[in-house]
Amino acid sequence: xxxxxxxxxxxxxxxxxxxxxxxxxxxxxxxxxxxxxxxxxxxxxxxxxxxxxxxxxxxxxxxxxxxxxxxxxxxxxxxxxxxxxxxxxxxxxxxxxxxxxxxxxxxxxxxxxxxxxxxxxxxxxxxxxxxxxxxxxxxxxxxxxxxxxxxxxxxxxxxxxxxxxxxxxxxxxxxxxxxxxxxxxxxxxxxxxxxxxxxxxxxxxxxxxxxxxxxxxxxxxxxxxxxxxxxxxxxxxxxxxxxxxxxxxxxxxxxxxxxxxxxxxxxxxxxxxxxxxxxxxxxxxxxxxxxxxxxxxxxxxxxxxxxxxxxxxxxxxxxxxxxxxxxxxxxxxxxxxxxxxxxxxxxxxxxxxxxxxxxxxxxxxxxxxxxxxxxxxx
Numbered sequence: 362x363x364x365x366x367x368x369x370x371x372x373x374x375x376x377x378x379x380x381x382x383x384x385x386x387x388x389x390x391x392x393x394x395x396x397x398x399x400x401x402x403x404x405x406x407x408x409x410x411x412x413x414x415x416x417x418x419x420x421x422x423x424x425x426x427x428x429x430x431x432x433x434x435x436x437x438x439x440x441x442x443x444x445x446x447x448x449x450x451x452x453x454x455x456x457x458x459x460x461x462x463x464x465x466x467x468x469x470x471x472x473x474x475x476x477x478x479x480x481x482x483x484x485x486x487x488x489x490x491x492x493x494x495x496x497x498x499x500x501x502x503x504x505x506x507x508x509x510x511x512x513x514x515x516x517x518x519x520x521x522x523x524x525x526x527x528x529x530x531x532x533x534x535x536x537x538x539x540x541x542x543x544x545x546x547x548x549x550x551x552x553x554x555x556x557x558x559x560x561x562x563x564x565x566x567x568x569x570x571x572x573x574x575x576x577x578x579x580x581x582x583x584x585x586x587x588x589x590x591x592x593x594x595x596x597x598x599x600x601x602x603x604x605x606x607x608x609x610x611x612x613x614x615x616x617x618x619x620x621x622x623x624x625x626x627x628x629x630x631x632x633x634x635x636x637x638x639x640x641x642x643x644x645x646x647x648x649x650x651x652x653x654x655x656x657x658x659x660x661x662x663x664x665x666x667x668x669x670x671x672x673x674x675x676x677x678x679x680x681x682x683x684x685x686x687x688x689x690x691x692x693x694x695x696x697x698x699x700x701x702x703x704x705x706x707x708x709x710x711x712x713x714x715x716x717x718x719x720x721x722x723x724x725x726x727x728x729x730x731x732x733x734x735x736x737x738x739x
Contacts, residue, residue: 381426382727384718385447387434387454387466387477388415402561408455408535414693421711422451422718434466442473449722450477451714453689460532461486463689478721480666480688487663488688491567492531494663498683501662503655506682508569514556518548522570528554531567534687538562544571572682574675576612577642579656580605580690580699581669582716589730590723591716596708604653605702607644611637638698640705651681659683667720670699692717 391409412431419429432441434454442450450470456462464486470477480488487493492510499505507521510531525546530538538558545551551568558566585601588594596603644652656671663686670690673681691697694710703713722728 381428382448382722383446384422384427384429385432385442385445385450386415386418386422386429387432387438387450387452389434389455389457390415402538408533408537410453410455410691410693414691417694417710418451418453418692418714421714424711425715438466439469439473442469442475447475449718449725449727450475451718451721452477452479453692455534455689461489463489463534476722476725476727478717479668480664484663484665485688488665488669488686489534490532491529491685492565494686495683497662498659501658503658503662504680504682506570506572506676508567511555511559511566511568514552514559514566518551518568522568524551525571526551527569527571528558529567530558530562531565533562533564570676572674572676572684574677574679576610576672576674576684577644577652577681578608578610578670578672578698578702579652580608580702581656581660581665581671582667582713582720584667584720586723586730587667587720590719590728592719593712593716596716602657604656605699606641606705607649607652608638608640608698608702608705609642609644611639613637638701640701648681655681655683659686663688666724668699668717 389409390412392411415431419431422429430445430447432438432445432447432450434456436457438454450466452466452470454463454466456465459465464482467477467480467482467485471482479485487497492508495505495508507519509516509519509522525544528543528545528551538561542550542554542557545554555566555568558564581602581604583591583597583602587597587601587603591597598604642649652673655673656669659671660669665686665688668688668690670687672684672686674684676682690699692700692710692714694700695704700710700713703710719728723730
């Protein structure tokens with residue numbers, strides 16, 4: 362029987378008696394030869410995963426005795442879930458378009474009562490909407506750059522926005538819609554870029570004050586009761602969170618210096634035009650403390666769960682400003698930012714993905730809480 366849906370603040374439910382599970386990995390897959398429908402953006406499907414990542418993830422999950430199956434997160438997903446009957450889903454599904462697409466799979470799983478990993482419906486919907494996320498952060502008095510959303514393109518520019526400005530789609534990830542033309546220096550360039558984004562991506566354009574400083578990303582793992590469900594309770598601080606080492610993104614030698622584009626992100630490690638990744642980043646202890654504090658506050662402000670990655674950039678005065686949060690961070694071994702951060706402190710890929718799994722399972726009553734943080738026994 363599938364456990365009842367639990368809220369994060371509910372008491373731990375009864376132990377699910379099954380020790381080894383059938384885990385369905387949910388993801389949208391791309392390959393280099395896939396055709397794109399007419400009229401879609403040039404970087405459509407950029408945030409889809411490669412099958413090699415799914416294979417690596419399945420292998421990692423199976424090291425702890427579980428069986429796995431890959432289920433494409435396409436329009437057949439409801440029927441495939443019915444046929445496969447997984448005990449829990451490891452959710453990486455990006456969705457198939459439309460508003461809040463990253464919330465589509467979690468919403469379906471909630472409706473069907475199937476346990477899954479990571480953030481729930483609302484957090485995934487909010488995080489994809491960069492404008493809404495910034496509004497929430499701003500209301501919580503967290504530092505963001507001045508911004509404005511353009512719905513039709515001819516709205517007056519707010520007085521607090523000064524050139525140069527940065528323009529991107531308001532509801533995309535993986536650097537989609539970001540190229541060398543995203544940085545605009547005058548009114549003419551602004552209007553051209555905003556119109557392009559609205560027409561090409563069929564969504565509002567987000568315009569922000571350009572931040573010229575260093576860029577960092579901070580990964581988080583855990584929640585208030587993480588020690589009760591983790592195989593490695595020693596990772597987590599008293600508040601239940603693990604802060605990964607800060608990773609610095611160096612775009613100065615990329616194909617688009619100071620602009621973190623999808624093209625630069627897609628290059629292989631060591632390839633010409635590839636970004637520089639430094640982890641742990643060389644930062645002053647006070648700045649490191651501030652970056653990790655802001656990442657946690659950003660994570661909690663939208664009720665993210667278990668895992669996230671927060672991007673932060675310094676303004677012209679060296680002050681950190683929140684850029685965006687990824688509630689479905691990539692987990693490609695030796696490539697994705699979160700995996701690079703994990704590796705930098707000696708956490709294996711297998712241990713990383715298994716802790717994400719067990720944190721999710723703990724929310725659904727599939728494993729019992731252990732009082733002293735002892736390792737879960739199969």
